[in-house]
Amino acid sequence: MQLVSFVDKDGIPMAGVSRNDQVWRLADLGPFPSTLIEFIAAGSEAWNRLRPLVAELVSGGLSLREVELLAPVPRPRKNIICLGWNYAAHARESASRRDALATDAAQLPEHPIVFTKAPTTVTGPHAKVPYDPGLSTEIDWEVELAVIIGKSGRTISQSDALDHVFGYTVLNDLSARDIQRRHKQFFLGKSLDGHCPMGPWIVTADAIPNPQDLRLRTWVNGTIKQDGTTAHQIFSVARTISILSRGMTLEPGDIIATGTPDGVGYARTPPEFLRPGDVVECEIEGIGRIRNQIDAGD
Numbered sequence: 001m002q003l004v005s006f007v008d009k010d011g012i013p014m015a016g017v018s019r020n021d022q023v024w025r026l027a028d029l030g031p032f033p034s035t036l037i038e039f040i041a042a043g044s045e046a047w048n049r050l051r052p053l054v055a056e057l058v059s060g061g062l063s064l065r066e067v068e069l070l071a072p073v074p075r076p077r078k079n080i081i082c083l084g085w086n087y088a089a090h091a092r093e094s095a096s097r098r099d100a101l102a103t104d105a106a107q108l109p110e111h112p113i114v115f116t117k118a119p120t121t122v123t124g125p126h127a128k129v130p131y132d133p134g135l136s137t138e139i140d141w142e143v144e145l146a147v148i149i150g151k152s153g154r155t156i157s158q159s160d161a162l163d164h165v166f167g168y169t170v171l172n173d174l175s176a177r178d179i180q181r182r183h184k185q186f187f188l189g190k191s192l193d194g195h196c197p198m199g200p201w202i203v204t205a206d207a208i209p210n211p212q213d214l215r216l217r218t219w220v221n222g223t224i225k226q227d228g229t230t231a232h233q234i235f236s237v238a239r240t241i242s243i244l245s246r247g248m249t250l251e252p253g254d255i256i257a258t259g260t261p262d263g264v265g266y267a268r269t270p271p272e273f274l275r276p277g278d279v280v281e282c283e284i285e286g287i288g289r290i291r292n293q294i295d296a297g298d
C-alpha cells in the first residue's frame with residue numbers, strides 16, 4: 001500500500017491511500033483515523049482491515065495531481081533519528097574533506113553515528129525549501145531510505161527488527177555544512193526549518209521484503225549526483241533498529257533516516273551547494289521520487 005498525507009481543495013489535511021494515480025481518504029474507506037500518524041499507531045488490526053479494501057479500489061478517487069501531498073508524517077512526535085556515514089564510499093569522501101566533521105579519517109564506523117533532525121524540518125515531497133543566505137550558503141543534498149516504525153519495542157533482536165517496520169519513504173537529509181562545521185556538531189546544521197523533504201508516500205513494509213536491495217539516486221537540475229544502493233549500507237535496517245532499541249524504546253511513527261551514499265556536494269571538487277532556484281530530486285526505486293526547489297524568493 002502507498003499511504004499519503006495530503007490537503008484537499010478545501011485545505012484540510014488528511015490521511016489517504018494512493019493507487020493508480022488516484023487518492024482516497026482513509027476516512028471514506030471505513031472507520032479509520034483521519035491522520036496517518038494515528039493510523040500507524042492503530043496497529044496491525046487496522047492495517048490488515050484496510051489492505052483488502054485498498055486492493056479493490058479501481059476508480060472514483062481524487063486525482064493525485066489535484067491534491068497537495070504533505071510529508072507522510074507532517075509533524076513527527078519526536079526528532080528524526082539519523083545515521084551518519086552509513087555507506088563506506090560516503091564515509092571515505094567525508095573523511096577526505098578533513099574538516100571538523102571527519103576526525104576519524106578513513107576509519108569506517110564500528111558503531112553507527114547517530115544524530116537527529118528537529119520535527120520542524122519536515123516538509124512535503126514537492127515543497128519549496130526555505131533559503132536564507134544569512135544562515136547558510138552551504139546547503140547540501142543527501143538521499144536516504146527512511147524507515148517508519150509501526151510496532152513499539154525495546155531491545156529488539158535483529159531477526160525480529162523488520163517486524164517493527166510499518167513502511168519506508170524517501171527522505172532528503174538537507175544539511176547546512178557551514179553551520180555543522182561552525183558548531184562542531186550535526187544537530188543545528190541538520191535542523192533548519194523545512195530542510196527535511198519526505199515522501200511522496202509511505203510504501204508499507206509488505207511491499208518491500210528486502211530493504212537492502214534498493215537503488216537510490218539524487219539529481220540537481222536534472223544532473224545525477226548520487227547513485228547508490230542500500231546493499232552498501234554498513235549497518236542494515238534490521239541491525240540499526242536492533243542497536244537503537246537497546247536502551248531506547250522505538251514507538252509507532254518514529255522515523256529513522258538510514259544514511260546517504262556518496263556523491264554529496266561538499267565532498268566534490270570543487271564543492272557544490274544548492275542555490276536559490278535549484279531543483280533537487282531524490283528517488284528510491286520501488287518507493288518513489290520527491291522533487292523540491294530551493295526558494296528563490298519569487
Ligand code: MG
Pocket residue numbers: 082083084142144173257259260
Ligand atoms: Mg544524512
